[in-house]
Structures are given as structure tokens and as C-alpha cells.
């Protein structure tokens with residue numbers, strides 16, 4: 211059954227979207243809702259919210275779900291009440307102009323890519339909280355990447371998987387232990403439609419394995435000008451078990467994982483072919499998608515009669531590979547049995563032996579003790595590989611030096627392109643208004659220019675502080691609402707619920723910590739000396755409060771223990787009203803946190819945080835980073851644009867590193883953060899703090915934007931890979 215046809219009232223029609231020939235108000239709203247372009251345009255978001263603010267929140271900010279509760283008549287009435295007509299018409303016209311728009315940067319900078327787009331592969335895409343096909347940083351990065359590619363007019367199509375249960379929803383039980391819940395997403399409420407080939411028929415791909423065929427249908431999701439294709443194994447011809455193969459992101463065992471990676475990689479390349487898309491370059495966002503290269507080799511051999519070796523060289527020339535983590539668990543490994551079961555039929559067509567295939571994923575091809583590593587495959591099958599920050603580049607070259615034993619470390623061919631964030635997705639509307647008032651009229655088109663952001667120094671300190679204070683109050687209201695709901699769900703007393711409704715104080719220095727609860731991120735670094743922290747929290751003149759959020763992977767027991775430890779601080783009267791844990795960290799929670807706290811705490815064990823991006827989101831909103839010198843912060847901190855924990859060193863003994871960093875965190879808080887925050891002038895403004903906010907915005911916002919990142923990928927990755935230029939990726 212076509213999911214589109216199943217849509218309720220107002221029959222959300224594909225033709226309306228594709229041709230953008232909407233006449234009625236309702237059709238225009240639907241057209242807006244069906245391109246995720248709306249998700250980074252505050253005026254369109256506000257428009258949807260105004261239709262029904264309460265349902266909007268309850269429906270996870272999903273405009274399609276919201277519109278399905280309206281008949282065209284009711285929408286017309288509501289629009290009349292609120293005088294929404296002109297706003298809807300204006301938004302619709304802007305979308306049309308955007309889609310037709312002159313591709314400014316891309317037109318002049320992407321040359322040969324024009325006719326052959328980059329195919330960008332990723333296992334997760336975090337575009338908006340209402341489309342739950344991401345888990346964390348990697349997915350949000352992919353989402354930000356394609357949004358910026360859209361803005362810049364870079365010819366790019368994206369390929370991923372559709373998970374109808376997404377990643378889990380988190381809540382904590384009475385003991386503070388993480389519970390995971392998977393919820394079926396209603397496909398008809400997502401901005402997707404079946405992807406169609408040149409002849410107009412829906413595309414399905416078929417992948418051979420030694421134990422049977424795997425089928426996947428293909429969805430199309432529109433993210434501005436970028437088309438995101440999502441493969442989905444929930445098709446009737448698959449076995450019941452295989453129909454659930456793509457149900458959950460990062461669910462199941464290693465066999466599930468290799469099958470998912472087979473579908474996104476091999477299936478993804480097949481899908482593009484069926485769609486009539488001929489990529490000029492491949493970008494593998496993390497090793498997960500590496501099997502794409504093997505299918506691309508097969509196509510070259512079949513279509514152009516190349517030998518395996520020639521085809522491999524050809525594909526590697528056209529492939530850009532990004533590695534994202536120095537943590538071993540982040541590198542998928544598969545044994546020979548799983549490889550043969552799933553890649554066997556493809557291997558037959560490539561004309562190589564099982565040992566040869568395994569060799570592509572081994573550091574030492576002959577070493578049959580080695581399992582198949584997807585990162586090794588990515589490094590071997592791409593001419594251009596990169597890490598995601600300067601420091602991560604150094605670490606990755608050292609980590610993979612043994613793949614090139616004849617080279618010295620500096621010559622290991624792994625460069626770096628530091629991650630960035632999509633400004634309009636993370637910048638608070640209120641801050642945007644402030645920039646509007648003070649920056650040049652065309653600042654939105656010029657966010658990559660440092661001069662634009664210098665403008666923040668001319669902004670009145672009181673105005674900046676007021677804006678920040680307003681955002682902080684919005685965050686506190688959000689936290690209180692969430693935490694009191696959490697208390698109610700756990701069946702706690704009325705007093706507890708009431709206390710949650712009044713927790714936190716907008717006049718207190720507020721630290722935020724929101725991220726995956728992997729142990730290397732050390733959420734507990736600030737909790738090492740609880741007596742000390744209790745004194746800080748209750749200092750009569752200069753108290754501190756903290757908001758935490760984050761999920762642990764379902765199989766990560768130590769991560770769940772960390773969450774439990776923090777959650778259970780709510781039973782400790784010393785922290786009453788001062789420490790909050792917000793459940794179910796997602797894009798929405800992240801957005802609130804990085805827009806509303808005073809300082810964003812980041813305490814990874816150096817050098818394990820490859821980049822980190824949440825701190826970059828904080829920058830845009832004038833929130834100061836308080837971070838270990840790891841990942842992006844190691845190249846961003848200049849002494850006056852935030853706070854650094856530690857000296858940028860680590861001890862070989864982790865326990866000593868931890869102790870040293872914990873002590874330094876205390877020192878920075880006591881000597882720098884707290885005094886700076888509470889040092890007020892007669893107007894009550896913390897001038898030195900505000901100065902740092904301005905330094906942070908002016909020195910960092912333009913450098914760590916996804917526009918800059920995508921431009922770097924074009925210049926150093928995509929153009930050379932597509933044969934436009936032949937320089938090496940020397941972006942150290």
C-alpha cells in the first residue's frame with residue numbers, strides 16, 4: 211500500500227510538492243511541510259506553531275502530523291482568525307524562490323560536479339527532531355552537511371536508511387536506570403514519498419547474499435534542494451525477519467549491522483543507478499557505508515570492461531572518506547563468515563577470492579587473524595581521507611600509520627576538515643533578530659566572512675545580555691516542564707512535582723552538559739568531589755546550577771551507571787533545585803540547552819573527542835564553552851573566547867589524567883568562570899563575561915559553520931575526486 215495514499219484528511223499529494231503548483235492555502239501549507247526547508251526557517255516554524263501551539267508541541271513539531279488534524283476548511287478559518295494568509299503566501303513564495311533560486315556559490319565553485327552530483331552516504335541523518343532517523347553527533351553532522359550543501363548549491367544527493375522505529379526514546383525508572391522504548395513512526399506523517407526512476411515507477415533494489423535475497427524500497431525526502439534517498443527493507447517480499455532489518459538504528463547484533471551496511475552501501479549505489487543518477491564522486495561519512503565502493507567497482511567492471519584492479523583505482527580516485535572517531539568501538543569489524551555470507555555473490559562478480567576480499571579490510575592483507583575493518587576498507591578505497599579536526603588528524607595519522615609502514619607519520623595520507631554546524635538550524639530566533647538589527651542586511655549570505663561577525667562588538671552589551679537572559683528563561687521553563695513531567699510519570703509526590711516546577715533560578719550561573727553518555731565523555735568529571743560541588747551549588751553569593759541530558763547506548767552499562775549516578779542526585783538535598791536531568795536528549799533538547807545555558811561544559815578524555823559539534827552550536831547563541839582542549843576546541847580556544855580545562859596534555863595513566871582534569875575544572879570554575887559571571891557593574895551586567903561572549907561569536911561562528919566545512923569538502927575532496935582538479939587533500 212502506498213503510504214502517501216494512506217494520508218488522512220486533505221490527501222497530502224506528491225504532485226503538489228513536486229510541481230509546487232499549490233493553489234489553496236492548505237496545499238501551500240502541505241508543500242511547506244513536505245520540504246524540510248521549513249525546519250531552519252523560524253518564520254515558517256512560527257507559522258505552524260501558531261496554527262495550534264499545544265498540538266505542535268505534542269506532535270514533536272511535526273507539521274505534517276499537525277496538518278493532518280486540519281481540514282482545508284478549518285485551516286482557512288484558523289488562518290482568518292490569526293491573519294495568517296499573508297504569512298503563508300510569503301513563506302510559500304520564498305520556498306519556491308529558494309528551490310528555483312540561483313545557485314550562487316555552487317554555480318561558480320563546483321565546476322565539473324554540475325552534471326554529476328556527489329553521492330553522500332551516511333547511516334544516520336539528523337535533520338529535525340520530527341524525523342527520528344539519527345542517534346547523535348554523526349547524524350546531526352550529516353543533516354547539517356546536506357543543509358549547507360543545499361544552501362551553497364553544491365550538487366549532492368544523500369543516501370541513508372529509513373528506520374521506522376528510529377533510535378530509542380529514553381526515560382529513567384525510579385532507580386534512575388535508563389529504559390529504552392522504541393516507537394513506530396507513522397510513515398504518512400513524514401515528509402517522504404516513494405522515490406521514482408526515470409520512467410516514473412517506484413524504485414526497489416535487490417541485493418544477493420549467500421543466504422537469500424534482500425530487498426529494499428527507496429524513499430525520497432527533500433531537504434531544501436538536496437534529495438535524501440532512504441532505503442527501507444520493510445517490503446512484503448522480504449522474510450518477516452528481514453522486514454525488520456532497518457527498523458532500528460544501531461540495534462541488533464553484528465549480523466544485523468553488516469546487513470544494514472550492505473543495504474546502505476551496496477543497495478545505495480544500486481538505488482542511485484535505478485534512479486538514473488550518475489555520481490561524480492562518493493563521500494563515505496564514516497566507515498559504515500564502505501561497501502558502496504565494492505558495488506561501484508562492480509559497476510565499472512561491468513559497464514566499462516575494466517579489470518578489478520583498474521576499477522578499484524578508478525573508484526578510489528572518486529571517493530572521499532571521513533573517519534570520525536579514535537575510539538575502537540566506533541570501527542565496525544566483521545569476521546570472514548559474515549563477510550562471505552553477505553559479500554560472497556558480489557565477490558564472485560568482482561572475480562576475487564574470499565582472502566582477497568578480506569584483505570581489503572585488513573591492515574595486513576594476508577593476516578587471517580585480522581577481521582574485516584570498515585575503516586580500513588574506507589582508507590584503502592579512497593584517495594582522499596580526512597579526520598574531523600586538526601587534533602583528530604594527528605591522532606588518525608598515528609592510529610593508521612601501520613597501513614603505510616614505509617611512510618613517516620607526517621606523510622600518512624589522512625588530512626582533516628574540521629566539522630561545523632548549520633547556523634540557521636541552531637541559532638535562536640531571538641539572537642537572529644539581534645544580528646539582523648546590527649549586521650549588514652545580507653549577513654545571512656555572508657556567514658563565512660569574519661568581518662560580518664566583527665559586528666557583534668558594536669552591539670550594546672545590555673541588549674546582548676537581555677537576549678541571552680530571555681533565552682535562558684525559555685530554557686528554564688522547558689526544563690521545569692520536562693522534569694515535572696518526569697516526576698509525575700514516576701508517580702512521585704505532589705511536593706516533588708511542585709518542586710520541579712520551581713527548580714533552577716535564572717539569576718544563577720547555569721552550566722549545561724548534553725551529549726551521549728559514553729564513558730570517555732566523562733559526564734561525572736564535575737561530580738568527582740561532591741562535597742565541593744555542593745558548596746559551589748549553595749554558595750550564598752555565587753551559586754552554580756547544572757542541567758544534564760544524554761542517552762547511553764542500550765548495551766553500554768557503564769554509560770547507564772553514569773546517568774543513574776547523576777539522576778539520583780535528585781535525592782540529595784544538597785542539590786535540591788540545582789541539578790536537573792532532562793530525559794530523552796534529542797535535537798529539540800539540544801537546541802534548548804545550547805541556546806539557554808550560560809556555559810557549555812565538555813569534559814572528554816583527550817584525545818578521544820574527534821571533534822564535537824554541540825559547543826559550536828552554543829557559540830552562535832553567545833553561550834561560552836567550558837571545555838577540555840580536545841576535538842574542535844583544541845584549535846578554537848584562544849585564551850579570550852571561552853574557557854579551557856587542562857593544558858592540552860594527557861597522562862598515559864587515565865586515572866591521573868582524570869584526577870588532573872577534575873582538579874583543573876575546579877580551578878577554572880573558581881578562578882575564572884564564577885568570578886567573571888558574578889562580577890557585575892551598577893547596571894547588573896557582567897561586562898567581562900559579555901566581552902567573552904562577543905569574542906566567542908566573532909572569532910568562532912564563521913570558522914565552525916557547516917558552510918565553511920562543505921566548501922572545504924568541495925575544494926579539497928569533491929573537486930579533486932571528480933577529476934576537476936588533481937591536488938591531494940593537503941588540508942592539515
Ligand SMILES: *Cc1c(COP(=O)(O)O)cnc(C)c1O
Nearest residue numbers: 346347725796797800822823824
Ligand atoms: C549536536 C548534537 C550532538 C553532538 O554533540 P557533541 O558535542 O558532538 O557530543 C549529539 N546529539 C544531538 C541530539 C545533537 O544535536
